[in-house]
Amino acid sequence: MVGAGFAGVECVRRLERRLSPAEAEIAMVTPNSYQLYLPLLPQVASGVLTPQSVAISLRRSRRYRTRIIPGGAIGVDTRAKICIIRKITGEVTEQAYDHLVLAPGSITRTYDIPGLTEHARGMKTLAEAMYLRDHVIAQLDLADASEDEAERAARLCFVVVGGGYAGTETAACLQRLTHHAVKRYPRLDPRQIRWHLVDLAPKLMPELGDALGKAALEILRRRGIEVSLGVSVAKAGATEVTLTDGRVLPTRTLIWTAGVAASPLIGTLGAETARGRLVVTPELTVPGASGVFALGDAAAVPDLASQEEGAICPPTAQHAQRQGRTLADNLIATLRHEPLSPYVHKDLGLVVDLGGTDAVSKPLGVPLRGLPAQVVARGYHWSALRTNVAKTRVLTNWMLNALAGDDFVRTGYRSSKPPTLREFEYTDAYLTPDQVRAHTAALRVAG
Ligand SMILES: Cc1cc2nc3c(=O)[nH]c(=O)nc-3n(C[C@H](O)[C@H](O)[C@H](O)COP(=O)(O)OP(=O)(O)OC[C@H]3O[C@@H](n4cnc5c(N)ncnc54)[C@H](O)[C@@H]3O)c2cc1C
Numbered sequence: 001m002v003g004a005g006f007a008g009v010e011c012v013r014r015l016e017r018r019l020s021p022a023e024a025e026i027a028m029v030t031p032n033s034y035q036l037y038l039p040l041l042p043q044v045a046s047g048v049l050t051p052q053s054v055a056i057s058l059r060r061s062r063r064y065r066t067r068i069i070p071g072g073a074i075g076v077d078t079r080a081k082i083c084i085i086r087k088i089t090g091e092v093t094e095q096a097y098d099h100l101v102l103a104p105g106s107i108t109r110t111y112d113i114p115g116l117t118e119h120a121r122g123m124k125t126l127a128e129a130m131y132l133r134d135h136v137i138a139q140l141d142l143a144d145a146s147e148d149e150a151e152r153a154a155r156l157c158f159v160v161v162g163g164g165y166a167g168t169e170t171a172a173c174l175q176r177l178t179h180h181a182v183k184r185y186p187r188l189d190p191r192q193i194r195w196h197l198v199d200l201a202p203k204l205m206p207e208l209g210d211a212l213g214k215a216a217l218e219i220l221r222r223r224g225i226e227v228s229l230g231v232s233v234a235k236a237g238a239t240e241v242t243l244t245d246g247r248v249l250p251t252r253t254l255i256w257t258a259g260v261a262a263s264p265l266i267g268t269l270g271a272e273t274a275r276g277r278l279v280v281t282p283e284l285t286v287p288g289a290s291g292v293f294a295l296g297d298a299a300a301v302p303d304l305a306s307q308e309e310g311a312i313c314p315p316t317a318q319h320a321q322r323q324g325r326t327l328a329d330n331l332i333a334t335l336r337h338e339p340l341s342p343y344v345h346k347d348l349g350l351v352v353d354l355g356g357t358d359a360v361s362k363p364l365g366v367p368l369r370g371l372p373a374q375v376v377a378r379g380y381h382w383s384a385l386r387t388n389v390a391k392t393r394v395l396t397n398w399m400l401n402a403l404a405g406d407d408f409v410r411t412g413y414r415s416s417k418p419p420t421l422r423e424f425e426y427t428d429a430y431l432t433p434d435q436v437r438a439h440t441a442a443l444r445v446a447g
Contacts, residue, residue, distance in 0.1 A: 007296030010324025162257030163199030282342035
């Protein structure tokens with residue numbers, strides 16, 4: 001198993017339950033010892049939740065027996081049936097497999113925009129969420145200390161790109177943070193704080209439908225967030241961002257959430273991809289690669305519940321987790337020489353937490369806004385957390401935050417040279433398909 005996210009952990013837990021130790025030995029390659037509950041990441045950035053509450057231990061399970069290999073897979077040779085792994089020490093090692101499940105998820109999608117990868121930060125990892133929280137509070141501290149009006153204005157201007165749920169929640173939750181934090185800075189005028197949410201699409205979160213998309217837009221605008229649709233970034237720099245409509249925004253903060261791309265591990269296989277995701281059958285097997293399965297954000301899983309011809313499942317936790325179950329059943333069926341089943345799931349809808357009592361959601365097609373939407377959003381996430389400890393931590397954090405608020409302290413996570421998007425997400429760590437083949441060929445010669 002490669003990856004311990006929604007898809008990988010669900011699959012492994014089911015394999016542990018349904019396969020006896022005599023039937024299979026399970027190994028999981030993962031850089032971290034936790035499963036990250038990504039949908040609650042904006043709440044970590046805004047300080048509503050502690051980082052520990054969304055990092056769910058992989059070792060807290062009654063039936064836990066999987067061998068965890070701490071590192072990242074950097075290449076796969078499907079012919080030699082070898083997965084090449086870089087351990088967290090930097091040592092490169094190989095793991096032979098009979099069956100391989102690829103669930104390495106996705107990375108932030110970037111485009112060829114000058115300055116973007118150097119100056120933008122994403123919202124995909126726990127480190128990025130913690131960094132952004134420190135960074136935003138640091139801007140308030142620095143603006144407060146500055147005598148220079150222009151610097152102060154730039155530090156109080158925040159730009160978020162991406163009008164999907166990740167970007168919208170990030171902008172809304174962080175704006176709430178600065179809105180409350182500024183009360184502790186008597187020298188700062190709250191009207192100087194400006195939040196921009198920018199997206200190339202003509203609508204926010206189109207999957208919510210027109211009415212709820214508009215409701216979300218109204219909530220954001222009421223809270224003073226300037227939403228610019230049909231616009232993207234033309235150029236990014238250390239002290240300003242130029243938009244495609246010609247506006248130049250002096251800012252020290254560019255948060256980029258405009259889409260995801262499959263993990264670069266997929267490219268190392270040299271197999272067929274669709275929109276960058278690994279092509280799989282409805283049974284989640286990889287055509288032409290014996291014993292290999294893939295799922296989650298990294299795979300182009302046919303969406304058999306969709307009316308649209310050739311549709312693939314959207315990259316959501318909802319699908320990833322359920323694909324994990326189907327894949328475990330199909331892997332067991334393969335071992336037992338039984339027929340495989342296709343993955344079919346009808347989307348249950350979307351929940352969007354905009355902080356406080358602001359939310360929009362569409363559970364099972366029912367449009368909700370305000371407090372009822374917030375209850376559904378938090379209830380959904382709470383029930384989806386895997387362990388009782390995580391549930392208790394999240395609930396306690398929510399209550400504590402509602403009662404006592406936030407102290408807006410920087411934890412020192414922000415270093416003088418902040419990591420780039422690539423460094424945060426380790427996107428340069430991978431081999432090319434040729435390097436993979438050369439590596440396994442060298443192993444054969446040595447062996
Ligand atoms: C801010 C935000 C909010 C979101 N909100 C929602 C929501 O409300 N509802 C929803 O359904 N979805 C939401 N999503 C999307 C959802 O989180 C993803 O679709 C889901 O996490 C995909 O599951 P996955 O298992 O494929 O990947 P992930 O959960 O990302 O897991 C991938 C795992 O693989 C590991 N990994 C990566 N590369 C390697 C490697 N080379 N070797 C070994 N391990 C590797 C990673 O460390 C990680 O543990 C949100 C995403 C974000 C970023």
